[in-house]
Amino acid sequence: MSVHIQDQFELIVVGGGPAGSVAAWTAAEKGVKTVLLEKDRDFGIPVRCAEGVGLAGLRNFLEPDPKWVDNKLEKVRFIAPNGTILSINSTEKGAILNRKIFDFELVRRAADAGACIRNRCNAKGMEREDGKLKIKFDHYGKEYTISAPLVIGADGVESRVGRWAGLDTDLPLVDIETCFQYTLHHTSIDPEFCDFYFGNNIAPGGYIWVFPKGERWANVGIGISGDNAKHRSAKEFLDIFVEKHFPGASFLSSVAGSVPSGKVPKNIVAEGVMLVGDAAHQSDPLTGSGIISAMWGGRFAGETAAKALEKGDFSVKILEGYVTAWNKRMGEQHAWNYRLKVGVRKLNDDALNHTAQVLSEIPLEERTLGKIFQTALVNELGVMIDIVKAFLQ
Amino acid sequence: MIYMREKRYNQNNNKLRIQSAICDFCGTCVAVCPVDCIELTETEIEIDFEICIMCMNCLKACPIHIISEVSE
16 A cells, blocks of 8 residues: 555544544544545545535534635525425524535645545454454555554444444434435526425425525435335435426536434444444434534544543443533434424425415514414414424524 | 344345446445445445345335346
């Protein structure tokens, strides 16, 4: 290997998305000898993401940079199955990122902090030996092995580090959103609005998003729950939608993917091993957003790695500190939104139409969350309001 | 969930075929596989039929439905 990985590392991070990069960045900054293995040629490519993120959440990690922020917006529209539009001005500004540049920026910062970054290293297995974890990986057709006392599994929805560590991270079909997305160009796309389309015939157990990247172009994608995808794929549902709403569009990119939408598994740490981001099902079960949540996972896991090394203790007890920190920051919202997701799955199109109708009768300038909440109480709209709230976060 | 690593679930000896030429290598099938029998790299995908239990999770969850059951 022209790239020598002979050093004795203290931490191996598997996966170079936001969770892995922030984990490596944080740990390296604290003096941990860190190596990050990414299976793909490039970081951030392909972009398996709708790229929407809250700016306030992002600022906990880095200042938004026009280099990787394609669009900023604060208007959200919910479109009910019958076409009723509910517009809401969000109090918090959101951004549509350019993940190709954003992910690269994160991993570059990890390298700046002193982490050893390696692309095209596909992890194939993990074993325990003499109190250390050995990761076997493939690099341009050759097999290599490195070992360290600590491993952070940031290897995405398809995570295998967790399985190798004996953690139960199985995703049943009801707890995964299977997704497809086009980046498309169409004259009707308004750069000021993020749109969410709901309906059991449109996107069963999920929704369709239109996230404008700029004038006339947007990420238009769909997530449907795995157990609703038997007869028609996510792509087929999306194609029907696109044909109706964006006839004659130009297609600039397309990508398949999926998002965990279950609870965070009971155990996301094992001796010497921490799972972060999608690998730990930290994405929001209701909205599917996962960037900020994954970055918190990465930061807390990186900090915990440094603490564990300081103490020379890699037990579950020490590593649980990471889980506690993440739960304190994200746990309550995650658990609440999981309950909401379960509730939403029971709503039929009539209930969605009715809610959108009642709420859209509130004048736009008065359509604050407080007013919506009040209307909801009177009309017993319950769960829908929490959903609106969750999407505005 | 623990499954026996044997073929008793796959009595008719059918297999799954992935149209790898149009696969996006997104990992959704790997994510829903209860027995971890799918090997995925950036541009390759393979099912280990010694381990596969033909549960059809991957076939259903694939965002572009390119996995199908074929008889031997």
